[in-house]
Amino acid sequence: MKRVWRTLVIGTVLFLMLSGMVSSTAPYMVWQASPDLMPIVIPRVNYPETHPIEPGEFDAQHYPTYDEVVSLMKKWARDYPDLVDLYVNGVSYEGRDIWQMTISNKKTGNPDWKPAMWVGGNRHSGEVTARVAALDFANRLLTGYGVDSEITHLVDTCTFYVRPMENPDGAELYLCTAQTNRSTNRPMDNDGDGLLDEDPGDDLDGDGFLRQMRQYVGPGNGNYVVDPADPSGRLMRSVGSGYGDYRVYSEGLDNDEDGRFNEDGIGGLDLHRNYPENWRPMTEATGMGWTQSGAGEYPLSEPEIRSIVLFLLSHPNISICQTMDTAVPMHLRPPSTSKSEESMFPSDLRYYVYFDDEGRKLSGYARAGDVYQDYGRGNPLFGHSPDFGYFQFGAIWYGDELWGNQDYVEDFNGDGVIDMLDRLWMNDNVEEIRGMLFKDWTPYEHPQLGLVEIGGWNPKFWTQNAPAGSYLQTAVEKETRFNMLLAKSLPLLAITDMNMVYNDDGTTTIAITISNKGFLPDALEQAWLVKIVKEGYAELRLGEGLSRASGSPSLRQNIGFFAGALQADGHTKTVTWTVSGKGTASIVVRSTRGGTVTKTLHID
């Protein structure tokens, strides 16, 4: 695999000795931001959380690394050859293939001509619960086929495109080293000193996590105290500069000796600000315009997002997208820069509000709503996928936030409030996760600070994601319940009635009724506005011996718009033709998002 670090420096023993880290296998990466600086070695970490219950089998209780996800998808493609197409749809910044699969019964028609849903996740490196949820959704469809009649019908009539790893580089860094970043590993100068990624965190105590360092500095010299509410002395409380006796840092060295710790880690862009709709630059000339941190050099500058957007725009049959993150949890949807009521068609908004309400019931999430008002409390997010998904792509678009540890915390210690003490109680008492949530403060001789203690919360498998095991499975299943509702809500055109009348003049009049059997309209109003969809048609194709009778409507007729379940009428349409002669004909009904229906008839 191609690795694109600017300066690769192979092997340095010096740094390992300096930091006290010992790595039994080859380091994940080694680089230096400047010839003046010590090379930085990122050791590999083998997390038990990345190990499957049964190697080669899917389970929703662990976090599969890149290789395992790819091999799992290859296994599905082998096991379900009629249902799965697996392919590479892009290449990441570091040169990893971006895999996607299409799930649909290929024997019932071209998958790209069926009503479709796209499911992805994990564009943010550390939000790895999302990849498990994308895989769980795929697994549900594949194992349910031929077993559950509703799922069988779905896979026969509709198409599901699944991309579990939208950002394979950042997530691999997260699952295979102690590092964590926002999204792409493309180097970025976070602190404006001209050096790229010169001061990431360092796993000084070698426990596989970047936690916190606390240092006792004497009364009045710090900004933290040991929280007096915690008799175990583990929780730290921020009290403001000059009021505390501890200083707290993130775990690491001041690699570039600029007086700050871990101020410029690997990468720094945000793939989720790189979408083309309402994109803003990171800086602008006037000082009066809106800017967006992490946006990237220009819209779709990042290959990971470019490949998603190009795939979607060339698959306008997709009505619904779900691209998952962590953590809130929340069903999260457009708009991201304006109020729903002022920028969405009321008829489209009704569907979104319906999914918000049903979603909360199915997942148990407390929150569902739009990015701008609900999630952002009036702060816009530019270049954000939900705005692209609705305004440009005209789809139902959710970017759900999975997992939130508050949903799993009760007043365990019985003091009448639910707070960090209850989380400590879980760490100390719940068997499955005992000792895994919080690491006790442990003395460490820091080469720059002197004696410190390293400890604190597990940043990966508690704060940002579920602990592996039953917590992860529960979090994923909540989300899958909602995603199955979305899957069952696709539009679906069908020929629900056909009549043939043999006229006195020897001609035959054919009348068909076309109905939308799906929940959604065959396209949202926004999709019509931006013309991501074309008007559907019904076409009569005449075989040998048949011809169109004079006065008959044309063989190919536009069928316009089909309403969905929340609209009062417009769900069915009748189309007629009159033909002369005898023979076989076929009818083809096609809609961009409502699917393709064919029917053969004989006139004799």
Ligand SMILES: [Ca+2]
């Ligand atoms: Ca820098």
Ligand SMILES: [Ca+2]
């Ligand atoms: Ca950086």
Ligand SMILES: [Ca+2]
């Ligand atoms: Ca550590």
Ligand SMILES: [Ca+2]
């Ligand atoms: Ca520094």
Ligand SMILES: [Zn+2]
């Ligand atoms: Zn995210």
